[in-house]
Amino acid sequence: MSSDKMHIGNAAAFAFDRTDVGIPVVESLISSGKPSALFYETLAERTLAFAQRERLSDPEKGYSPNIAGFVGPVLQRCIESAVPIIGNFGAANPMGAARRLHTLAKEFGISGLRVAVVDGDDLRENIRGLQTKQWGKEKPLDLANTKILSANVYMGSQPIADALDQEPHIVVTGRVTDSALALGPLMHHFDWASDDWDKMAAGVLAGHLLECGAQITGGYYADPGRKNVPGLANVGFPIAEVNEDGSLIISKPNGTGGVVNTRTVKEQILYEVDDPANYLTPDVTLDISEVEVEQVGLDRVRVSGAKGKPAPDNWKVTISVDGGWLGEGEISYAGPNALARAKLAAQTIRERVDILGLDCDLRTDLIGTISIHDGDTGQLTRSFSGEPQEVRMRAAANANDEATAALVAREVESLYCAGPAGGGGVRRNTTWRVKTGSVLVPNKDVKPRITMVTEDDI
Amino acid sequence: MTYDGKVEVPLYEIAHGRTGDKGDRSTLSIIPYDPSAYAVIAEQATEERMLAMFRHRGATEARRYDLPNLQAFNFVIENVLQGGVNSSLNLDGHGKTLSFLALTMTVLVTPEVLEAAKIAISE
Numbered sequence: 143m144s145s146d147k148m149h150i151g152n153a154a155a156f157a158f159d160r161t162d163v164g165i166p167v168v169e170s171l172i173s174s175g176k177p178s179a180l181f182y183e184t185l186a187e188r189t190l191a192f193a194q195r196e197r198l199s200d201p202e203k204g205y206s207p208n209i210a211g212f213v214g215p216v217l218q219r220c221i222e223s224a225v226p227i228i229g230n231f232g233a234a235n236p237m238g239a240a241r242r243l244h245t246l247a248k249e250f251g252i253s254g255l256r257v258a259v260v261d262g263d264d265l266r267e268n269i270r271g272l273q274t275k276q277w278g279k280e281k282p283l284d285l286a287n288t289k290i291l292s293a294n295v296y297m298g299s300q301p302i303a304d305a306l307d308q309e310p311h312i313v314v315t316g317r318v319t320d321s322a323l324a325l326g327p328l329m330h331h332f333d334w335a336s337d338d339w340d341k342m343a344a345g346v347l348a349g350h351l352l353e354c355g356a357q358i359t360g361g362y363y364a365d366p367g368r369k370n371v372p373g374l375a376n377v378g379f380p381i382a383e384v385n386e387d388g389s390l391i392i393s394k395p396n397g398t399g400g401v402v403n404t405r406t407v408k409e410q411i412l413y414e415v416d417d418p419a420n421y422l423t424p425d426v427t428l429d430i431s432e433v434e435v436e437q438v439g440l441d442r443v444r445v446s447g448a449k450g451k452p453a454p455d456n457w458k459v460t461i462s463v464d465g466g467w468l469g470e471g472e473i474s475y476a477g478p479n480a481l482a483r484a485k486l487a488a489q490t491i492r493e494r495v496d497i498l499g500l501d502c503d504l505r506t507d508l509i510g511t512i513s514i515h516d517g518d519t520g521q522l523t524r525s526f527s528g529e530p531q532e533v534r535m536r537a538a539a540n541a542n543d544e545a546t547a548a549l550v551a552r553e554v555e556s557l558y559c560a561g562p563a564g565g566g567g568v569r570r571n572t573t574w575r576v577k578t579g580s581v582l583v584p585n586k587d588v589k590p591r592i593t594m595v596t597e598d599d600i
Numbered sequence: 601m602t603y604d605g606k607v608e609v610p611l612y613e614i615a616h617g618r619t620g621d622k623g624d625r626s627t628l629s630i631i632p633y634d635p636s637a638y639a640v641i642a643e644q645a646t647e648e649r650m651l652a653m654f655r656h657r658g659a660t661e662a663r664r665y666d667l668p669n670l671q672a673f674n675f676v677i678e679n680v681l682q683g684g685v686n687s688s689l690n691l692d693g694h695g696k697t698l699s700f701l702a703l704t705m706t707v708l709v710t711p712e713v714l715e716a717a718k719i720a721i722s723e
Contacts, residue, residue, distance in 0.1 A: 188686075362696075369616060409617070410618075414622060415620070416622065418674055504689075509691075516656065538689040
């Protein structure tokens with residue numbers, strides 16, 4: 143008979159999240175005395191392309207770069223308290239991630255580590271041979287004569303639940319849906335059937351609420367004077383206390399900063415959701431249109447009413463190809479007539495791009511007026527009336543080649559001596575871009591694989 | 601300004617929200633602080649008006665999903681991110697800042713609705 147409750151904690155929402163937030167989450171999970179799991183979400187949509195490139199330069203790399211920083215502070219406590227860690231740290235090299243975790247354990251003097259690797263998501267080699275369908279209304283990428291940098295299918299929670307049957311300390315995955323990192327342990331613990339759609343929906347909702355970490359505990363929310371959040375510098379990462387019936391309470395560790403209220407929860411429920419009645423995942427089609435939230439205590443919000451419909455037969459694959467180069471340069475003007483001097487700087491850059499005959503798409507911004515909300519045509523910026531004390535001119539260019547992008551950025555630096563008066567603080571960079579697109583593949587063509595990696599395998 | 605006893609205010613005075621991105625699409629929640637503002641938003645924050653807020657960025661379509669149980673609205677705005685993180689030249693390729701543009705949309709509210717929002721905010 144499984145326990146009536148399971149606690150799921152989250153300690154990372156992306157690869158560059160804080161690394162000290164896992165400790166209070168783990169202590170809270172342990173002190174609850176309930177069966178628990180901790181998960182890390184570190185794979186953004188384009189991460190796989192960058193990870194594949196890293197693996198090409200070093201076959202042992204290509205997993206989440208900060209894996210040791212995330213897992214190190216909590217590994218000992220999680221092992222001794224039987225709190226499994228689940229993370230999509232694998233990226234382009236799940237086996238490499240498992241080996242890194244073993245060396246990490248060795249550094250801490252921990253023996254007997256068991257890491258389950260879930261992969262089978264990497265379709266780079268065979269995507270051209272699969273029967274794919276268009277993803278929604280999205281215009282498909284033109285893959286003819288193009289090198290595919292990465293192609294990974296979003297797998298669901300079943301392989302994670304199955305991996306947990308083998309009692310690993312850590313489950314490392316490649317690409318799975320973010321919510322599967324929470325639903326997997328819930329399925330394993332409650333023995334939920336994969337076609338019990340309302341339970342699958344509840345578990346996906348739990349994962350969806352947790353996967354962005356502090357975004358449900360006051361991060362990406364605080365707005366001084368109306369949405370006040372105490373202690374953002376020490377914001378607690380979230381915990382879902384999930385009941386067997388799928389209802390749950392969102393909370394955070396005692397003694398941490400942040401806030402959990404119906405407003406933070408509502409903002410996160412709808413975050414990155416298209417049609418709320420049809421949130422598609424490989425596990426279930428989630429309907430959150432009937433969900434209700436209720437404050438049941440300090441920093442405790444009850445969430446209930448998730449409904450499930452059958453999962454789709456086709457799963458989403460995200461494909462990455464080369465996206466050219468972005469060159470950016472910025473320079474500041476301050477004091478009297480700052481805006482006019484910044485405008486002259488922008489105009490000068492546009493003329494320089496013409497004079498040099500650079501083949502690129504150029505945008506200039508006047509930061510400090512209205513820029514970030516504007517389109518590329520500068521309509522809102524022109525409507526700005528005011529005399530700001532300082533303005534930062536930014537030029538950004540997309541080009542097919544690195545040299546052109548870098549040259550636009552360097553032209554901004556040239557403004558030091560050859561531009562308007564009193565320009566200072568130039569920063570510039572040139573960045574390789576990745577373009578992504580998505581297609582659907584029949585789920586029968588996806589073969590998840592589970593491999594247990596023990597000390598003996600290293 | 602007042603009209604027929606009503607006051608014109610930005611949505612920001614009665615609601616909060618958050619943006620997320622999916623490719624070149626922005627998803628945007630608008631959530632009233634107090635339930636009394638729900639009907640105001642339902643009536644006045646139409647798909648057409650929301651699309652107009654983002655036309656200058658090339659947006660082509662706005663859809664609104666109403667969630668009375670949750671007391672919230674979810675907007676989906678197509679082709680608003682200038683290519684999104686893949687290719688946008690905007691500093692904010694994700695459109696993370698766009699909820700605060702949407703919240704500048706003005707609506708007409710009764711003094712009672714405005715007062716209820718103020719009380720809810722201060723609670």
